[in-house]
Amino acid sequence: MKSFIFLLVSVTFSFEIDDGKVKGSIIYNRTGNSTGWNFLQISLESIENDEDVFAAAGRFEGEESREEIYNAYRNYVYGLQGGRHFLPKSLQRYVHNQYNWLKEQSQTQNTSYWRMVKYLLIQLENMYEGYNYHYGKTEKALSFDQFYFLSNMGDLQDLWPSVGEVQTQGIGNCNSFYKPGIMAHTTFNVYQTMLRIYKSYNFKLKDKDVVNQHLSFTARPGDLESKDDFFVLWDTQMVVTETSFNNYNKENYEYFHYDSVPCWIRVNIASRLAKNPKEWMDIFGLHRSGTHNNQWVVTDYNKVYMGEEAFFIYKVHDLTNTLLNSQGYVASYNVPLDQEIFDSLKYPNTTSYNDDVRAKQFRMYQGNLRTVREIGRLLRYNKVTDDFDICDGAICPRCDLVNENEYPFGGIDGKVISQDMIKVKKVHLISSPSYQEHQMFNWKAFPNIPHYGMTDKWSFPWYELDETNFTIKELYQDY
Template identity: 30%
Template sequence: MHNNKTFACCCATLLVVLLSILMISSRDALVFGKFIINNKKVMPTITFEELKKLLPKEDLSKLKAEALINTVSIYCSSSASSTSKYYLKETSTSFTYTFGNYDFDKAIAVGILYDGYSPVLNNQTDAVDGWMRLWVSTFTNVNRESSGVDACYKSEINRQYAAGMVEGLLTQPQIYNFFQNQYSNWKFAKNNVDLKAKFGDNNEWVKSHERFRSSQQQGRNSSNYYFPSALVAYMQDNYNWLNQQVASNPTSNYWKQVGGTLTQFNGLVQGYTIRAEQEKNEVYGSLNWLDLYFLQAAGDMETLETAIKDPSTTTRSRNNNNNNGIVLPDEETMTDCSALIKITPDCLNLFAGHTTWRGYNIINKMYKVYSLLLNNVASKTVSFASSPSFLSSKDDFYVTENGLVTMETTNDVFNETLFQYITPKSVLCWVRSIVANRLATTSKEWVYYFGLYNSGTYNNQWMALDYKNFKPGVCHLPKDSFWILEQIPGSVMTRDVTDVLNKQSFWSSFNIPYFEHIYNISGYQQAKQKFGNDYDYNLCSRALIFKREQAKIGADRSKPVDYKDFGRVLQFNEWKTDPYSLGDPSKAVSSRYDLRDLRFAAFGGIDTKVTDYVKNLKHTSMWGICGPTHQDESQTPPFTWTDKFKATHLGQPQTYNFDWVDLEDVDSFYSSLSQKSKRRN
């Protein structure tokens, strides 16, 4: 039996071995997004079995089945037989894959997964930082375009399908755990509201549901998990309508990107299925296409699930159901997310950051970087904070190689008459965010693309900040640098609010609409009458805390402002002493509902992500901290899963006591790991 010191050395040895295989040289290199990649084959093929041969025999018993770092390469051939197991009918292409291989020379898609939840060698404290990291790239050696390569590599459809396969293959165990956690939160009622009675015969969703019930469709509509028929009908018709629009608009770049996104999703399903069949690890019931499509639309589901519920059977107030369609909750809602943008007092930096709020059982954080070789797009590379399976962020927080940062906080819709405008003939939020990130070159363009074909689901205030317009030392951003969009079912409003950011030097967002029209029609006036300032844009706790705390950023001109100074505000929760919190740990920038004495819940702020001028334009990246805030441990101790909280939380650490981490590009990430392993030795 090895002692702890020997064991730590073994961990370091394994890391060094991995790094010696994976390390990338920057000499004579090509740019892959913002990553540096050799023009040569970057590493030899190595399998997990071969890796084990490099370790002392006495340490093999400690080696887990999943390595800290895993890689996969996807290959394609247009000459393969259609009887191949991994065959894409649309392009008559066959795909093969190899784990443990990161082949930039020959692969159509490659990927790296670093699992920050899972230790390498049963050494939890040494390996875990709370973040999983996934990098996916397609057709990496661009010089091959002119060298007569197989036609299958030149197809964007094949590239996007292969990108999805990479993610499904690498992250299948993580996706399965995350689905179980998310599904346990949906709490689908067996008896839902009669859609026809609620919306009328001419409503598109009603028509979709009637067709579904009369035909009793199977195939993709079947599942091992229960979903209400109204939701299944919506999802199936939405998917079919999207594909019809893609086919009917072959010259539209917008619909081309929608189609590519769906292709990437189908590739993810294929990769997931392959790995699941190999691992045989779906112990709670296997997942199919429909399950994964529902999971992909988890944000949109927040609206769809509410729309089909009978208000008289939910926590929404029973005695005001006929108040012009405004259905208020019995108590304040658990809203989602806080966001902040700040021009420093010396005007040398511009920060943007976001704190996601959600149930702790779906923290499962995964930082992703996609670098996809696509034609006619503004950004091939985008990095974002996300979760297993999501092709979008869902947090949402994105950094694109085009210098845009986009993020959102969610607004409530208390006016249930607006749900009649929800239709499957629309583009769901998760798809629109991906398409807008790819196509937009400016913040104004971003809100335009995102606003197209509004689904009225996952109704948020979106912020689009254009870092290209920021000049260090210049205190005012030019016009069109910062746009916002607010969405409700049936309506979208946008505006250039650069002047507001310039005047205040900051912009904060906290789940209350900025636009008066959106505020009023959504029912916030009635919510304010019932609950007071919690629903007042200027006087709610977070508005007041943001205004006070942001003023402290860079107030001491003798010290440079770093990301932790800014991030402190987004992690802020001093509920015991802060008069604006009113003695409630949920009334803070990063809430902690779990610390309440009454009406407690495993819910609140579950991370913070931050980027700035240099990080954005040079690295397309961010810093992050995972888990409920524990910034002031005298008021917010680290969260630990105990029997007090019954929520399903597969794939999570027991305690969230992590620090800030640099979520960097591949080259810097490996360099950082190398330095850590040297220090351990």
């Protein structure tokens, strides 16, 4: 095994801002082309005003990761927005109106919820200022609207189709799997999004309503939430995951209203303020926007809750004594459990929560799996049979290998954390399209598809990240 101690490529420093109200350190490790991940740790303490913590965190992240942010923006624009650097006017009005409404509410309402909104907007705006400080007068300059694409990309996934610009993909988008004592997740996406960063925010705040001072999540540069759908809340020892829903009902887009809180903010608020999975679901459901509709699975290893949202509907299920007891695990794979939500999205009648192709595979393969390594391997599984395709229907798809319609889309990572691991602040990670049963992915097979800032060959192993000293240890290959 190889252990990596971040020294040579780290930036670690203590600082005081002009008024001396914040102290702390930042570690940023540009190891993406050698491990598949960049790593960012921001540890800050509030001396007088919590706003200063979020401002400093945003500014220094924007400065230190500016090159990766620029590459992530280009990969997003050319990989997911079809080369469009600007939103249609109707969507831009919606985003502007929503942002202005958020600013107004956060400045006039002094509740724990709206204070968190204010903190997050401060962090976002200062991250842009940090980026703009270096790139504002260069060819890498971005407007704030363009910069906001990155944090808001999940919500844009529902906004774009509302104006007929993007058609909903039929393939699923992620897996989440819980078996008593172990939580795991795999992200599906176009491979242009493989510019990854693991973020650890440890903020010692004075706000007594903040329960989770230390949270970590897998993300992309410039993103203030885990669009990769995996959060660890260290203080309450909760894990938060999601898989996204497809929408086949155009009428649902009539629900959008700008006086609402987008998903990327709501997930951060719930993760900071909730003491347990039920509270997380309750807080997350406030001021819903109807954008980025998902199936959330949250556990503290005692209780397992599922929250499902579909535009105007929000349902919460305590699965601890129902689904978990009946089948011994809880899985999420982009298909609604609740029948009303299933019907409202007009999912095809050829699938259901119990009969989806991935549901069948989880039932078939999970029986004897008990260890972190075994569960990790399951979430990366891609074996072609007469019943299971390499692309649409695989637990960890490799659509780049489908000869008649190949395109770089599939499962791009794996994250696993157990109840024992969370107690000692460790998590297991891998970044690569699955290569268990197939050749590794190589960008040289797609020379005309933009993939800025990425290495060509993707066969990185699993790593264990230790949050206590912020080091990683190589574990094993993807087999």
